[in-house]
């Protein structure tokens with residue numbers, strides 16, 4: 096017997112209803128914000144991710160699914176959506192003749208070789224948005240407000256917003272040098288993982304699950320010491336706007352995000368629900384250099400992505416997924432094998448007229464009633480041994496238990512059936 100690969104999911108029955116419910120709500124909200132959908136390829140050149148996410152990040156270094164295709168090209172299953180969307184924006188010159196910011200949303204499946212646990216999979220789904228060609232410092236406020244209103248519109252209460260300011264690349268490089276010097280003094284107290292990161296990616300030591308809790312890591316040099324007046328001012332303005340819009344936040348100086356393309360403001364919405372033990376539901380921020388680094392013009396971008404599986408866990412923990420009852424208008428049932436074709440024809444004709452219906456063939460009445468209950472049928476159309484000759488069927492309203500005899504053709508004149 097075959098089994099699905101570790102860290103992947105089959106999504107069916109209630110789980111697919113939850114998934115579709117959440118995706119529909121997210122699409123609806125994206126429309127309210129005037130974003131346009133984009134679908135990019137499931138795999139891209141490996142270099143796109145190495146260059147943009149960063150060779151030394153965990154995502155590229157440890158988690159990317161890469162392979163050589165039959166044409167000897169190095170490709171990778173996308174570990175995130177931003178790099179591909181930006182590649183498409185640049186390749187298709189979507190910035191041409193456009194003064195306005197291009198706003199895209201996506202729902203994509205993504206792949207990361209991570210250790211699977213609740214809310215962490217090797218194939219998972221994200222709803223993401225990107226503002227490309229951003230020309231206003233206010234876009235970051237719009238972006239955070241957008242992310243916040245998604246959680247609000249879905250009714251979620253148990254979450255916190257964390258923000259930080261990373262400055263530009265030069266600022267970050269200076270800070271990274273500081274951190275390298277500082278952590279090298281504590282080599283004996285760091286985990287093996289952190290020692291490996293010390294030279295290449297010391298930022299990850301700050302949010303390491305084990306080392307991040309240690310006092311000397313909490314007291315490590317802060318980025319703010321390197322921020323210039325303009326950056327400090329911009330960060331203050333963002334905070335003032337959030338406060339005046341009534342959005343609660345915490346400044347978290349250890350929030351560095353796991354992708355190298357970010358600069359300036361970054362943010363995360365973290366679940367405070369026990370079910371998700373403080374995991375991040377939404378992550379995002381600004382990427383001023385990404386469009387240029389992908390070969391496009393010097394335009395800024397920003398965005399965020401929501402982990403759909405984590406969002407579903409958070410919504411369920413607060414009982415916020417209420418699926419509408421799915422009704423089948425008519426179940427066409429034949430008790431006699433000679434009438435099967437007639438029952439099938441009636442059901443097909445109903446569907447062709449836009450009425451949802453199903454059919455069942457069995458000589459056991461009890462089975463028919465059980466199936467009608469299971470699929471939430473409103474009516475049963477009983478086709479019996481006389482129907483073919485008499486042209487008559489019995490229609491039973493399952494709410495009132497009322498039964499009516501009808502001419503077969505009269506079924507299609509019933510209320511709600513389109514006869515155009």
Ligand code: HAM
Pocket residue numbers: 174175176177207209214215216217218219220221223224225353354375376377378379380397398399400401402403404405
């Ligand atoms: P990220 O923080 O890597 O950002 O991922 C965003 C969200 O995807 C996370 O907060 C989490 O909810 C979900 N997620 C990440 N990894 C997994 C996993 N292995 N299993 C389940 N869910 C997961 C990005 O991907 C950026 N591209 C976001 C962005 C868009 N920034 C700007 N624009």
